[in-house]
Amino acid sequence: MTYRVTSYNLENMRQLFRNNRFIDEKLQQGAAAARTLGKTMPHIAGIVEASDRLGDHDFFIGRPDLAPLNLKVAKSAHRRGRQDLVFYYRAPFEVVSIDEQYSFYSDWIEDIDNDTIKEQLSFERRPLEVVFEDTGTGKRLLIILVSFKSKGVFSTTDIYQYEYLALANRKKLYGQAKKVRERVDSLLRENPDLSLIVMGDFNDEPGLDHFEKILGASAVETVTGDVHYPGRILHNTLWHYMESGRQKELWTTEYPDRIVSNFSMHRAWLDHIFVSPGMLNNKGDFRYVINSGTIAEKNDGAKLASDHFPIFCDIEVS
Numbered sequence: 001m002t003y004r005v006t007s008y009n010l011e012n013m014r015q016l017f018r019n020n021r022f023i024d025e026k027l028q029q030g031a032a033a034a035r036t037l038g039k040t041m042p043h044i045a046g047i048v049e050a051s052d053r054l055g056d057h058d059f060f061i062g063r064p065d066l067a068p069l070n071l072k073v074a075k076s077a078h079r080r081g082r083q084d085l086v087f088y089y090r091a092p093f094e095v096v097s098i099d100e101q102y103s104f105y106s107d108w109i110e111d112i113d114n115d116t117i118k119e120q121l122s123f124e125r126r127p128l129e130v131v132f133e134d135t136g137t138g139k140r141l142l143i144i145l146v147s148f149k150s151k152g153v154f155s156t157t158d159i160y161q162y163e164y165l166a167l168a169n170r171k172k173l174y175g176q177a178k179k180v181r182e183r184v185d186s187l188l189r190e191n192p193d194l195s196l197i198v199m200g201d202f203n204d205e206p207g208l209d210h211f212e213k214i215l216g217a218s219a220v221e222t223v224t225g226d227v228h229y230p231g232r233i234l235h236n237t238l239w240h241y242m243e244s245g246r247q248k249e250l251w252t253t254e255y256p257d258r259i260v261s262n263f264s265m266h267r268a269w270l271d272h273i274f275v276s277p278g279m280l281n282n283k284g285d286f287r288y289v290i291n292s293g294t295i296a297e298k299n300d301g302a303k304l305a306s307d308h309f310p311i312f313c314d315i316e317v318s
Contacts (some may be wrong), residue, residue, distance in 0.1 A: 174252035237293030
């Protein structure tokens with residue numbers, strides 16, 4: 001049996017609702033969001049920038065495009081602000097635990113740029129950990145859903161201040177990625193064959209941009225892992241696009257230039273699904289279906305729904 005795992009940033013989902021119903025002027029957007037997610041047919045869906053109100057989610061998964069899936073909501077009791085992290089899931093999966101490692105992602109002190117000065121680091125929204133179990137087999141899957149710091153500088157400023165803020169954002173982003181990687185390393189040291197997925201909006205692409213070259217690190221490579229420990233390297237499920245001549249399709253969000261006003265859009269690959277080595281070597285509870293990672297169709301409805309497109313991949317019981 002093949003199961004589908006989806007990651008979807010719903011772009012400040014809370015603003016779609018009032019009194020647990022779509023606002024009239026957001027009705028088309030909300031319907032498009034439900035339709036876009038429904039087309040991926042998820043067994044487990046991680047929702048980024050989710051509403052923090054359970055009633056909104058109950059209404060959303062009851063829309064005609066989602067109701068046939070009989071989805072349930074996995075929402076933590078811990079507050080993450082108005083832009084939350086939640087999971088939708090359906091049979092045969094049930095939730096074993098949720099957010100048990102919330103305290104691990106508390107604020108911490110670290111010299112993030114090796115300048116001998118320790119900084120206080122934090123998450124705007126702490127990662128959400130959920131353990132799912134396939135009730136038919138007893139096999140378990142741990143998913144860590146993330147929403148990392150944006151690189152964007154959204155305030156009006158001069159060039160000097162812009163560069164200062166942009167570099168500061170990269171440091172925050174790198175710090176958050178290091179914290180998640182620390183968690184991944186501890187899990188894989190304890191159980192090298194663990195079926196583990198890390199997914200969500202990383203607000204980063206593979207490679208180093210101008211400011212990451214100054215810092216010497218990026219979020220995506222940090223989460224992927226250290227080449228000196230190949231047994232703990234995570235696999236990016238969309239990477240096969242690079243090998244199949246589909247590089248031009250490899251973007252999950254587009255946005256206008258915030259400095260130069262023109263008609264062109266920037267495109268970036270910010271949404272990722274990573275799977276653990278145990279999901280590649282057939283030793284874990286679940287196996288990743290090779291090259292099944294996919295970006296949803298970038299049609300007008302999906303563009304109306306959110307500024308991000310959902311991504312998904314298939315897994316099966318080992």
